[in-house]
Amino acid sequence: xxAILIDAVEKTVREVEYDGKLHTLYGYLRCNLVDVVxxxxxxxxxxxxxxxxxxxxxxxLTATDDDSPFIVFRNNWTFAGSGLxxxxxxxxxxxxxxxxxxxFVRQHVVFASLGQLxxxxxxxxxxxxxxxxx
Numbered sequence: 001x002x003a004i005l006i007d008a009v010e011k012t013v014r015e016v017e018y019d020g021k022l023h024t025l026y027g028y029l030r031c032n033l034v035d036v037v038x039x040x041x042x043x044x045x046x047x048x049x050x051x052x053x054x055x056x057x058x059x060x061l062t063a064t065d066d067d068s069p070f071i072v073f074r075n076n077w078t079f080a081g082s083g084l085x086x087x088x089x090x091x092x093x094x095x096x097x098x099x100x101x102x103x104f105v106r107q108h109v110v111f112a113s114l115g116q117l118x119x120x121x122x123x124x125x126x127x128x129x130x131x132x133x134x
Contacts, residue, residue, distance in 0.1 A: 001097040004085040008069035011111045015102045020095050029082050031056035050088045056081040068114040
């Protein structure tokens with residue numbers, strides 16, 4: 001299926017083939033643990049905002065030196081390391097193909113290092129939120 005790789009190390013955005021397998025995702029993102037973030041703000045105006053972004057779940061914990069790469073969306077969402085955009089899951093829980101194009105994503109992403117983010121006072125910090133369930 002078509003996916004879009006935002007490669008923070010190479011500073012590129014390109015379409016890739018994703019087979020839906022976890023080990024393939026680890027290879028694209030250069031990590032061992034992933035998390036997924038919904039991207040409702042990336043809408044081309046065609047009602048196609050149903051896309052998700054896989055990211056390195058430990059990215060903020062491992063980004064310790066000034067050269068650590070980050071991707072920053074134009075709405076100020078910041079992620080450590082690379083990301084892979086796919087479509088949201090179908091009714092059976094399977095990942096689907098992204099509805100976005102690499103050209104569209106390029107217009108909404110910039111690359112920065114941890115050092116650059118520190119210089120402008122925008123260093124992201126790991127955080128955890130706990131919610132009490134009754």
